[in-house]
Amino acid sequence: MNQNTLNGRIAFVTGGSRGIGAAIVRRLASEGAEVIFTYASSEAAADALVAEVTTKGGRARALKVDSADAAALTAAIDAAAAGAGRLDILVNSAGVLERGSVETLGIDAFDRTFAVNVRAVYAGVQAAQRHMGEGASIINVGSIVADRTAFPGGAVYSASKGAVQAMTRGFARDLGARGITVNNVQPGPTETDMNPSDYHDMLKSLMALGRLGKPDEIGALVAWLAGPDARFISGASLTIDGGYLA
Secondary structure, eight states: OOOOTTTTOEEEEESOSSHHHHHHHHHHHHTTOEEEEEESSOHHHHHHHHHHHHHTTOEEEEEEOOTTOHHHHHHHHHHHHHHHSOOOEEEEOOOOOOOOOTTTOOHHHHHHHHIIIIIHHHHHHHHHHTTOOTTOEEEEEOOGGGTOOOSTTOHHHHHHHHHHHHHHHHHHHHHGGGTOEEEEEEEOSBSSTTSOGGGHHHHHTTOTTSSOBOHHHHHHHHHHHHSGGGTTOOSOEEEESTTTTO
């Protein structure tokens, strides 16, 4: 049930046009936050999401930003904060997945993965914290592959999410004295474009609950971490994986 726990809060979400990012935008907006989100290429999806949120009485705005461009991401966050007067919530949701073994995956794929999955997180937090005060929340969207690389071809993606897990702990130490919490949400296999349907049966066999996660379930956890009931949680990596790691 919507309790409007985020009324009046200003949120910035990277990679918010599709999948888990879009679910996070919907949930934050449904709980009263004004949400500015970025997209890299899915303009139609971004516009449709803004329209959906607005129709339901929420507030959302989309910005075209490639998270691999740290300067552009920083400028977008600075502009959003200038327009709203501050930032209360940052969600780093943008991510890319490059599959391939060390025998085949090129260094360009490595660099792209770390530019979006790691450097953009650092740039986003660095920019956002300048506009945050006590009670603000930063939530990074990592992955359970930080703890378990279950299949060949996932070394680079796993490494990037392991870096997010480690940075989250460091950010929590850096910003804790200012009353800013920093946490990492680690989804397991979820019904998004990153998990094509022909993989679903195999993935379900590895889940204690026998199903994939739903993006809305990830969005609910993110919104809770951004809300008043989670103020004593910081530096944590919260797994939401249907028992994949059990």
